[in-house]
Amino acid sequence: MDEVPYDDRDGVIWLNGRVVPWRDAKLHVLSHALHYASSVFEGMRAYNGNIFELSAHNERLHNSAEMLGFEIPYSVSELDDACRETFNTTGASEAYIRPIAWRGPEQMGVSAQACKINVAIAAWQWPAYFTPEARMKGISLDWAPYRRPDPLTAPVHAKAAGLYMICTLSKHAAEAKGSSDALMLDWRGQLAETTGANLFLVIDGKINTPTPDCFLDGITRRSVIKLAQNRGYEVIERAIFPEELGKATEMFVTGTAAEVTPISNIADEYYFEVGTITKTLMNDYDDLVNGRPIAEAAE
Ligand code: PMP
Numbered sequence: 001m002d003e004v005p006y007d008d009r010d011g012v013i014w015l016n017g018r019v020v021p022w023r024d025a026k027l028h029v030l031s032h033a034l035h036y037a038s039s040v041f042e043g044m045r046a047y048n049g050n051i052f053e054l055s056a057h058n059e060r061l062h063n064s065a066e067m068l069g070f071e072i073p074y075s076v077s078e079l080d081d082a083c084r085e086t087f088n089t090t091g092a093s094e095a096y097i098r099p100i101a102w103r104g105p106e107q108m109g110v111s112a113q114a115c116k117i118n119v120a121i122a123a124w125q126w127p128a129y130f131t132p133e134a135r136m137k138g139i140s141l142d143w144a145p146y147r148r149p150d151p152l153t154a155p156v157h158a159k160a161a162g163l164y165m166i167c168t169l170s171k172h173a174a175e176a177k178g179s180s181d182a183l184m185l186d187w188r189g190q191l192a193e194t195t196g197a198n199l200f201l202v203i204d205g206k207i208n209t210p211t212p213d214c215f216l217d218g219i220t221r222r223s224v225i226k227l228a229q230n231r232g233y234e235v236i237e238r239a240i241f242p243e244e245l246g247k248a249t250e251m252f253v254t255g256t257a258a259e260v261t262p263i264s265n266i267a268d269e270y271y272f273e274v275g276t277i278t279k280t281l282m283n284d285y286d287d288l289v290n291g292r293p294i295a296e297a298a299e
Helices: 032-036 054-067 076-089 132-137 161-176 219-230 242-247 276-289
Strands: 012-015 018-021 039-041 044-047 095-103 117-124 139-143 181-185 191-194 198-203 206-210 235-238 250-255 259-266
Touching: 012 076, 018 076, 032 095, 039 054, 039 161, 054 076, 054 095, 054 219, 076 095, 076 117, 132 139, 132 259, 139 161, 161 181, 191 198, 191 206, 198 219, 198 242, 206 219, 219 235, 219 250, 219 259, 219 276, 250 276, 259 276
Parallel strands: 139 181, 139 259, 206 235
Antiparallel strands: 012 018, 012 117, 039 095, 044 095, 095 117, 181 191, 198 206, 198 250, 250 259
16 A cells, blocks of 8 residues: 555656646646546656666557547657656656656547647656565466457557556456456457556466457567567467466566566466466566666577
8 A cells, every 4th residue: 555645745746848846746627637538658667777668668658649649749758858857856766657648628528629738757666566475476366357348449559547447446356355466358258468467378388478459568578578588488479268277387467567477376266386487587577677687598
């Protein structure tokens, strides 16, 4: 649980090109985004003084906005600079950085043609997404009550606020049953992702991951696929149905917040070990984000 509310903290927030005191970074209650979810955001992490995959995140922010029909009034490189500036104000070497862009209060109603686009960037120390003990043992998942929608029903590749409604509901349902997160299927009944991270399964020594055709193709996911290939592991991207979970020996999730986190069980139906592949990739990812040399496959 976060102890201090997010509107009552020290520090500064980058807001529409200016740096303002943290508590003054406010928006009006009649902002379009609050009513109609016209908002896109990013989550990045800095390690050892550097923001990991900074430009990739800001490019995705731009693409997400485009998918919601608006343009961010700052270029990717301007956003990169603003993220670095905001991170540097924390004085810390590690932080979570959250840029967000949203439609303002210039028009109220479903149509939003006149709304101006606002951008804010905040950086803070986020407590671990999953506790360190839970991470080492592996976290437990429960089945999500909601499914990832068909790409014909929503802009599913955007990191857009509206798509998180079903994630919050699913995560709450999982937490009510004592699990850490929810496993979401997609509209076809295939394995999709958790509420904020991508899935990987080890079957017969090979790494399998669902094709991201209706959910976020995570930046961590792509990094981890490269790390796995670098180690000589075969990575197969394909449609995976829940029936195959019984064949998986290891399972893990990837995400900016989750990093590489092993899964111990799903709803006490399927159990997995925190095995060699998972441990190897946890360490390799840690080396990568911290700028340390990455080990190659042992011949
Ligand atoms: N899926 C969802 C729904 C997410 O919120 C996230 C976190 N941004 C991810 C996957 C993983 O994406 P990334 O590795 O880019 O953080």
